[in-house]
Amino acid sequence: MRFLKGHGTDNDFVILPDPDGELDVSAALVAALCERRTGIGADGVLRVVRTKLCPEVADQAGRAEWFMDYRNADGSMAEMCGNGVRVFARYLVDAGLAGPGDLPVATRGGIKKVRVGVEGEVSVDMGPATLHGESTTTVAGQEYAGLHVDMGNPHLACVIGDPVVQLDLTHQPGFDSAHFPTGVNIELINAVGPRRVVMRVHERGSGETRSCGTGAVAAAVAAARLAGEDTGTWTVEVPGGTLSVVLEAATTHLCGPAVIVAAGEYLT
Ligand SMILES: N[C@@H](CCC[C@H](N)C(=O)O)C(=O)O
Numbered sequence: 001m002r003f004l005k006g007h008g009t010d011n012d013f014v015i016l017p018d019p020d021g022e023l024d025v026s027a028a029l030v031a032a033l034c035e036r037r038t039g040i041g042a043d044g045v046l047r048v049v050r051t052k053l054c055p056e057v058a059d060q061a062g063r064a065e066w067f068m069d070y071r072n073a074d075g076s077m078a079e080m081c082g083n084g085v086r087v088f089a090r091y092l093v094d095a096g097l098a099g100p101g102d103l104p105v106a107t108r109g110g111i112k113k114v115r116v117g118v119e120g121e122v123s124v125d126m127g128p129a130t131l132h133g134e135s136t137t138t139v140a141g142q143e144y145a146g147l148h149v150d151m152g153n154p155h156l157a158c159v160i161g162d163p164v165v166q167l168d169l170t171h172q173p174g175f176d177s178a179h180f181p182t183g184v185n186i187e188l189i190n191a192v193g194p195r196r197v198v199m200r201v202h203e204r205g206s207g208e209t210r211s212c213g214t215g216a217v218a219a220a221v222a223a224a225r226l227a228g229e230d231t232g233t234w235t236v237e238v239p240g241g242t243l244s245v246v247l248e249a250a251t252t253h254l255c256g257p258a259v260i261v262a263a264g265e266y267l268t
Pocket residue numbers: 011044072077078079080081082083084153154185203204205206209211212213214215
């Protein structure tokens with residue numbers, strides 16, 4: 001099975017080219033691919049398939065040729081992946097399957113318009129953030145309050161006073177499963193300067209990752225709200241690098257590096 005490997009600020013993905021929809025990508029296969037010792041190793045899988053071949057997103061087929069079939073490292077499906085869609089677009093352009101410029105990509109969270117050049121950073125119009133009130137998480141016995149931000153997928157974005165670099169995120173943080181019945185991505189955030197935050201994230205289905213694009217937008221939204229702002233450009237520092245988030249009245253944008261680093265053959 002042919003694969004490529006790519007990442008955006010160290011949020012890494014196995015890319016499976018499947019233009020004609022021939023692969024049977026089970027949850028077990030995804031988990032095996034993502035396993036860091038016995039597999040290729042990744043936070044998730046991006047299957048690259050023509051939208052018209054996928055009944056679950058058939059309504060998007062007239063507007064986006066390619067569907068990002070995203071899976072978390074445990075094999076579960078997610079609606080959206082902000083870093084993933086930027087890496088996905090980088091792959092399409094590098095492979096000659098799409099031209100540089102504005103590229104619509106179908107996702108379970110709807111069509112996302114990605115702007116990708118022949119080289120350089122990749123940005124995406126992430127759509128509006130939807131707020132659903134507040135909730136709490138518990139990390140190593142400490143409870144933190146946060147904002148439920150929906151970016152197509154669910155986030156609990158917590159701006160906290162404790163230094164996030166010192167948190168132990170090796171275990172699943174506690175959360176209110178009545179509030180988040182399908183699970184949640186949890187961001188722990190420090191406001192460190194004007195429109196600048198430091199973020200760590202524990203992702204649903206993948207554990208702690210070194211970056212999360214939808215999470216970065218959720219973090220900017222939560223920090224902006226505390227600052228009494230709802231528009232502006234925010235810098236989000238994650239363990240894997242730096243992302244830029246633009247908050248506008250009607251939408252949000254995410255920008256940062258997205259690179260393809262390897263290609264090969266998976267043998268089992
Ligand atoms: N890393 C992604 C988010 C991937 C999906 C998430 N784990 C979920 O289950 O919702 C990003 O860059 O947004």
